[in-house]
Amino acid sequence: MALTSVDIALPGPGRPPLIGVSIGRFHMGAGTSQARLMTGIKQEVLDSVTEAGGIPLLIPVDCPHDAAQVMAALDGLVLSGGQDVDPSNYGQEQQVTYGATETATGVPFSRPKSWQPCALRDSSELALYRAAKAAELPVLGICRGMQLINVAEGGTLHQEILMPGAISHELDSEGYVHHHFVRFGAGTRVRDIFGVEQYIVPSTHHQAIARLGDGLVACGVAEDGVPEFIEHADPRHFIVGVQGHPEKAGHNFDGYRALFHHFRLECQRRAIAREPRFKRA
């Protein structure tokens, strides 16, 4: 689908939708006088929502309000990327990777497979997802966000992509992004949005969906079988997860801009249906 700048610039009838964006929390400058606890999100996520015609509103992990109250004030939810989901949320223990040498140091190493899990962020985002779904608000999950949707629906993750025959999905040791193809399922929402059967994925993840959650469809799958896109099978829900990073790819690949565009339109359409007073003549 080719989007023009006019499509993006005109939000259409009604007010621009208010789109909640979950954000991570992390420590910076540990052990220095600049040590601080930060809350942050990649700028590209906010830019993608804004460019698509939505208003992004950040939801901190320790927001004290009930998730249903928060989502009642919003028209949609973006679950952003970041640290790994704690394996306890999908019934597993933290696994450990053992290596003969660490690339940089040449010494044996072991490290937890799941990177910096944060119980507070997990519980906050799981509650927001459930509240958004209950209110039939559109949800777009990016990378970790897609994995969180799967976990919320009872699915599981591979704590590392080490399955036989798996292609490379991670940044390589020099930081280059691997690109590979994804094939969209016929009759799926994402197939309609992208308007093609195959698309390119800039891939930067080390975990992947293992068992798919209830009600979800793996609507875009890589050649090694790794789910790259998921969506909810029930058409009442606009719930879409992307394992890659659409917020980083929109300037090169129109399909990812189309994804944000359709998400914003769906948020707006449902907001108008709920609040007809916002509809312009």
Ligand SMILES: NCCCC(=O)O
């Ligand atoms: N697990 C959340 C971040 C994405 C990944 O590396 O799998």
